[in-house]
Amino acid sequence: MDYSVYKKYFEAEQAEALADLLKRHNIDCEVSQDRDSLDSLYGDNHFKTVYFVKLKPAFFEVANNLLLAESENEANQDDPDHYLHSFTDDELVEILAKPDEWNVLDYQRARKILESRGKKFDQRAIESLKSKRIQELAKPEEVLPVWIHVGYFFVVLGGVLGLFIGMHLYSSKKTLPDGRQMYTYKTDDRKHGMRIIILGLILFLVYTGIWISQLQ
Structure with a gap:
């Protein structure tokens, strides 16, 4: 089975740190680097070197769960000055709805802050948000x-x-x-x-x- 891009970073240290974590938990992965090609033509104007962490697709969910577990303890250490505390409930829910656009720690913190405000999301609600997001991302993109x-x-x-x-x-x-x-x-x-x-x-x-x- 071929490797697919799991995460991309613009700093080599971040990619290597994730790769080390995955390998410590026996999740096979590889790190490669490249420059954006036609993505820049379609409006994603990144001309820096990009570092890709690649996994076999069958291990994506395993890696997702690992990152969530790793960030749980840090998210429990509430920081009242953290910028997410300035977000409205709707903005925090949007983080839960679009976890692919946020790092795992911010995702966990958003959930904790919502819980502290009396807005709890059980696993069924989280899975529903995840399913809707995947359906949205699965839609074909428009080409100019x-x-x-x-x-x-x-x-x-x-x-x-x-x-x-x-x-x-x-x-x-x-x-x-x-x-x-x-x-x-x-x-x-x-x-x-x-x-x-x-x-x-x-x-x-x-x-x-x-x-x-x-x-x-």
Whole structure:
């Protein structure tokens, strides 16, 4: 089974610390580094080196539960000056609803603060929030039409960028918090990606034939 991205960090120390914790609990993982590629073209403008902690998808939930358990004791040490105390109940509930956007400690603290305010969430409620969030994240992402046009434009010119965009549109996948992988973009956009790839291959053969004929 292939490894999938579990967490990403912009600091190597954070990635290594998580990897060490996972390995101490016999969860196989690996750390790699890369730079954002086409994500920056679609609006996620990070140009720094990214450090990925990767796991086998079957161990995502095990790792999630481990991180929750590890952060439990620290979350119990209430800090009245912690910035989460300034959050409204609705804002704290949003943290529980979107744990993928927050670190585990903030997630635990948000739950503790809500409990101190008389807003308790039992395991059934937590699982319901988690399920809704996964359904939301599983929805295909939108691609700006301009990038589809750019893909066609560059592939007609014989540019590698066009093929790269086509391959990204067609094959890009995202990993959900439960370890499942889904195609990133909706079916219509993936069809455009395949058309760009096919057009690029056809034009490559055509341009190659023209170039060879000119040499003769």
